[in-house]
Amino acid sequence: MSEHPGGVLLKVAYDGTHFRGWASQKGGERTIEDTLKGAIMAVDARASAPRGTSRTDRGVHAEAQMVAFDATLPLPPRGWVLAINQHLPDDVCVRAARLIPPGYVPRFAAKGKRYRYRLVLDRIRDPLVMHRAWRIGFELDIDKMRREAQSIVGTHDFAAFRSAHDERQETVRTVTRVAIEPDDLHGLDLHGRILSIVIEGNAFLHNMVRILVGTLVDVARGQLPEGTIARALEGRDRRLSGATAPGHGLTLESIDLLLPSEMVGEPWPQ
Known part of the structure; x- marks a missing residue:
């Protein structure tokens, strides 16, 4: 060693x-x-x-x-x-x-990533979560959000879900899982007011998760019609998708890496 x-x-x-x-x-x-x-x-x-x-x-x-x-x-x-x-x-x-x-170079060895975006459903701001969740002060149709999220899973061209600063030519990505679930924010008792949108995939474009979340929220609040994500995927046009959710609600939760075969010892701590 x-x-x-x-x-x-x-x-x-x-x-x-x-x-x-x-x-x-x-x-x-x-x-x-x-x-x-x-x-x-x-x-x-x-x-x-x-x-x-x-x-x-x-x-x-x-x-x-x-x-x-x-x-x-x-x-x-x-x-x-x-x-x-x-x-x-x-x-x-x-x-x-x-x-x-x-x-x-871990960036080239990444097999998958998991992001968690937290929404706090509250008409009044809460200082305990103001930097960790996007406060939504209006009604959301969660069932509609879940139906809309089904269109995200799979291998698609996500060109409509990236920022203008992302100039990569290859915009096809595979999303393996989307889950919309209650969240206690690491044990903080918030009486069911925190909702998480978990998105897992092989790779992501710039602002991709935030635009997907913003579009889901726009559909769930009735600002955009159901089927918006499917139409945006097909149209490959950023103008067809919804708003970009603010950054403070997003957490990079885990990265699955292809590790070198010649490791030295064990990680600390385990």
Whole structure:
């Protein structure tokens, strides 16, 4: 273990409220990537820059962002977790680490991701959830929302569900699961006012989950007709879909990675 100056894979959690998003920005705005890079290099000054898996937007949270970097110090996984966390602010934390071969790029090894978008159904704002859920102060037809969500599952061209900044030529993605379910927000008793929209898939376009959620809400409130998602998928036109839900309701919950065959030791903690 002491002879491993190679790669390190981190599981990182963060509250995205006060960040500009994952990716480093011009002008010195606060980002997860820069914050994590500073903490890693405070421990290992010759380490590479962190390589994230998902470029989360401003205000978006993560429970399990997967990040790799190449180290020059021979620390065990426990050492990396404890040492890096000493240099991170309270709204970012390394939750686990494991040793991997150098050069591993998790973005290219992602097999699937799970996002959870939380809605709080409340006519009055609630400061306890204001940064973790989108408050909906009007009536929603949840049965209509569930029917509409069925059109999302499968392999489709999601060109109508991406931001104008997404210039990728390939817009076909596979969504394997959509669930609309009650949520207690990690045990916080909110008397059934939190509703989660869980979306799992192999990959996502920029703002794809947020536009899907916004469209579901627009249909459930009667602002758009049922069948909107199916028509937008067929038309491949952003103007056919609904609003973009705000970032603060979205959490990157998990990432399924194809891990290197040559792992070094076990992750810490298990």
